[in-house]
Amino acid sequence: MAVVGVDTGGTFTDIICRTEQGFVVVKLPSSPDNPSRAILEGLGRLPLVPGQVMHGSTVATNALLERRGAVTAFVANAGFEDIIAIGRQDRLELYDLSSRKEACLVPQALRFGAPGRVDAEGRVREELTPEAARELAMRVAAAGADSVAVCLLFSFLKPEHELLLGEALAEAGLSVSLSSDILAEFREYERAATTVVNAYVAPAMRAYLGDLAAGLPDGTALCVMQSSGGLIAADTARREPVRTVLSGPAGGVVAALAVGKAAGFDRLITFDMGGTSTDVSLLDGSLSMATETVLAGMPIKTPMLDIHTVGAGGGSLAAIDAGGALRVGPQSAGAVPGPACYGRGEGLTVTDANLFLGRLAPDHFLGGAMPLFPERLPELFAALGASAGLSAIEAAEGVVAVAESAMERAIRVISVERGHDPAEFALLSYGGAGGLHAVSLARLLGVETVVVPRHPGLFSALGMLFADVVRDFSETVMAASDKTDLIEVAGLFGTLETRARQVMAEEAPGARIVLERQLDMRYKGQSHELPIRFVADPFLAFHNRHEAIFGFKHPKAVIEVVTLRIRAKVVTDKPELVEAEHLVAAVPAEAKLGERPLIWRGRELAAMWYDRANLLPGNRFDGPALVAETSATTFVPPRATAHVDGFGNIIIATGGQA
Known part of the structure; x- marks a missing residue:
């Protein structure tokens, strides 16, 4: 079965197909008016019929950034209709007197209050009747909404009222997103905002994936990359598109970890420069995860890779x-x-x-x-x-x-500003434009080694082939260490694990499921939590992590277990990275395309051009040089030296500061 990775960017659509003979690649301009058209055209250029397509999508991201989503209504408890607009009242630009919050995705006329109330203990204080739910649904539909987000107080403890509203709203012909399905956690504003984003982009994502699936050959399975670096079935992505807002960049980071480790680089700064933006991430032996990001002024609280983006790309x-x-x-x-x-x-x-x-x-x-x-x-x-x-x-x-100055600042955000010295990492560069700027950036940051993998311009598409099928589950429990022991904490996972296994059995029938446990913990009285793996003594692990991050710990203080998290994973069959047994230092004649002039710091220099397809493992060459391949060009400036390692990566010694 041929497995295909697809990444749709703002400028190009990248397709890479794994076959028994190696990789087949296609790169063609994107079709912004209908992204599926470029994908289907590219798949048609492949020499075989794909059995499975793994797709990184920007549809949800672009719909949110460009404010082209559905007309969305918001349903909350009566009296709480405006929480989606009030938010946390944070001022991101504290000293900018002209700073203004972005307009709310839901206008005031489309915010509705529902009767019924559940308290903080999960007890029903006021019932919601089916008649009241139907009456509210009629009002929402009459207001002109196409999609609706429902977020009731403490629905993560007792979701029955949300389910009742969801049924009535669906019967009224609306696309429905329930917070108890999307994010079963406390903090009503973040839960509401995440659910609203899901509702806002769901119709566009549903239509897009429907068009794409309809154009695929019969029997071809379609999966979508999540922001967390794991794959989900297309049907799941239709229902929960908020999980795909960083879909494309996540693929590149997943591939970077696999390729970097194989090449002997556990500590990496990933540098993905495409046509529209540049995405950077820091990998210290594993994927770096975050639980919240802000996009288009809205907090999105779903598990995602820790990726920082700036608007600097080739285009x-x-x-x-x-x-x-x-x-x-x-x-x-x-x-x-x-x-x-x-x-x-x-x-x-x-x-x-x-x-x-x-x-x-x-x-x-x-x-x-x-x-x-x-x-x-x-x-x-x-x-x-x-x-x-x-x-x-x-x-x-x-x-x-x-452009390089903007990208340098982005890398400093994920490294220097978080206590990491970039000089202790290698820079792994990919994206269609990354290789042209990687060495200059590395020199600005004091990084000594740059790694340019094979197929850099299709690397995010390649990452789809390295991803596992993953679903994340969470539940807020609020268990204090003075009232709950470790055995009881472990027992709290029971219901969540049962749900995870049931969902994954539908997502990947018959597959072996691996469950990873995590706790969000804090000292009693604190406002924010630290994620801790569920190890033999998670309370001790929390004390130690708190000290490592903040410089102190309180061994006698009460710890609160706020939220349980489970990552359910089905490990997929991944491409094999094979290292060459024989290395040849001399560059073969057929790899040399000849010298051409280039401008470097105002001076014209002669630079040798190389054809990457004909470079051999072990080949060495000095800058100034340029390496051409189908998906990208790599620039090796003066004073830098390069060699091809056994995996086909170009390893560049930067030669010092800029």
């Missing part, structure tokens, strides 16, 4: 602002019209700057399958430079420098 647009400063991004040229060198638009991008500076070759872009128009660039860069008193070359190098 990021360059412009001179009102103050005369050069800006790059976050606006992107996208797939249409794309960078100026694509021949359709005139907006200059990072890709245009690299081509103008000789770091891309028009005859090798996408393996020569996509024409570029470098003759358009001199006039455009001359005009950009003239508006800032720069030459065309200075303007192009300035575009590259500004």
Whole structure:
């Protein structure tokens, strides 16, 4: 059975197929108006029929960021209708007097209060009748909503009222998201916001996945990557699309961990530079997880990989602002019209700057399958430079420098600002544009080694093939250590584990299920929790972790077990990473494409171009050099040296600071 990984980005759609003979790859421009069209076209170019498609989707992300989701209503307990707008009243820009919160996804006219009340002990204080539920559903439908999020107080303890409302709303023809299904945890605002996001993007995701599934060959299974780095069935993604908001970037991080470990690098900073944005993550021997992120002003509280994103990619647009400063991004040229060198638009991008500076070759872009128009660039860069008193070359190098500065700041957020020294890590670079900037970034950060894996421009798609089928389950319990011993804590997992096994039996029938336990714990009186693996003595583990993070612990203080978490996993059959037995230092003649000029710090230099498909394990070469392949180009600047390891990765010694 052929297994295919698919990643849809803002500029390109990447497809990689694992066969018995190796990998078959397809890279083609995305179709933003209907992402499934590019995917189906790319699958049609494969030499075989896929048996399973594992897909990283940006549909939910884009619908949320661009505010193109469904007309969504919000149902809460009477008197609590506005919690979705009030939020936590945090001011992210504390000293910015002009700072404004983003508009709420649910306008006031679509917020409804429901009768009935459950208290903090899970007892019913006021009943909700079927007649009242139907009457409310009629009002919601009459208001013009297409989708509805239901979040009642303490429904994670007793969900019956939400279930009753859900039935009535579904009978009224609405798409329904219940907080007791999406996030069975305390903190009503975060639970409400996550449920609203799910409701907001669900119709678009349902239609998209329906179109994609309908276009696939009969018998082809479709799975979707979650933000947590695990796969779920397409039917689950239709119901709970909020779990896919970081779907595409998660694939690259999963692949980075597998490829990095095989190559001997346990400590990695991942650097994924695509057409629209750059995503970075820090891996210290394992995937780095987070339980909450903020997207489009809304907190999303689902398990996800800890990925930081900035709006700097190959398609990021360059412009001179009102103050005369050069800006790059976050606006992107996208797939249409794309960078100026694509021949359709005139907006200059990072890709245009690299081509103008000789770091891309028009005859090798996408393996020569996509024409570029470098003759358009001199006039455009001359005009950009003239508006800032720069030459065309200075303007192009300035575009590259500004983009790299934004990416450097992003990496410092996940490393320096969290107590990690980047110099102790290797930088693993991928994405269509990553290899052009990786060494320069590494030098800015003091990183000595850059790893460029095979198929870097399709690496997130490759990550789909390394992912397991995963579902995450949680339940708030509020158990204090002075009233609950370890045996009782272990017993609390019983109901949650039963639910996890039942759901996974439907998700992957007949498969072996692995359950991983985790506790969210805090000292009594604290407002936030630390995630702790369920080990022999989780209370001791919490004390030690609290000391490691905050510098102190209170061994005699009462600990609260706030939330139980279970990660249920079905381990999939993954691609085998085979190391070559024989290494050859000399680069073969057929791998040398000849010398071409490039611009480096205002000077023209001769750089050797190499064809990566013909490089052999063990090959060594020095910068300045460029390595061309179908999905990407890698730039090895002066003073850097490179070699190909036994797995086909290009390992670059950066040669010191910038």
